[in-house]
Amino acid sequence: MKISKENAEHYLWGDFCDGWQLVKQKELSIIHERMPPQTSEVRHYHRKARQFFFVLSGTATMEIDGEIIILRDHEGVEVPPNVPHQMMNQSDCVVEFLVISQPASKEDRVLTD
Template identity: 70%
Template sequence: MKISKNNAEHYIWGDQCDGWRLVKNNDLSIIHERMPGNTHEVRHYHHHARQFFFILSGTAVLEVDGERIQLGSQEGCEVPPMVPHQMFNETNQDVEFLVISQPASRGDRVLAEK
């Protein structure tokens, strides 16, 4: 079945951010996310999930274990399990990106302290 933002399961997270579940399996998750300007995710880590964040449009900052990594369009970064991370959109423009998790990260998220 062909999948897109138009027919994928949609949800809202954080402060008016969007997510579309493109692949939703226990062993693999692919989510297309949109963060409006000046929003951020909470700092967290996953016990089992390895994640790859890939920017489709816009610019984001991915904080990985205390290191801030600026990611532009068509750039990505891998985050291993047990490593605290947090996504920021510090611009006035939307940022859209893919989050690929293996295994799926649902139920595997733990809030992290700074």
């Protein structure tokens, strides 16, 4: 079956952020997320999950273990397990990106702040 934002499972998170679960398996999760301007996720890490963040449109700011990385259209970054990180949209435009987690990260999240 073909999957898109129009037919994927949708959820809200944070400050008016959206997520669409494109692949939802125990060993693999792919989520299309949307962050309005000036929003952020809470800083956290995953015990087992390795994640890859890939920006589809906009400019995202990632803090990974104290290092700030700016991601623009069609740029991505990998975050290994046990590494604290935080996705932020510090711009004045919407950011859309993919989060690919292996294994799925839902039950694996540890807050750091």
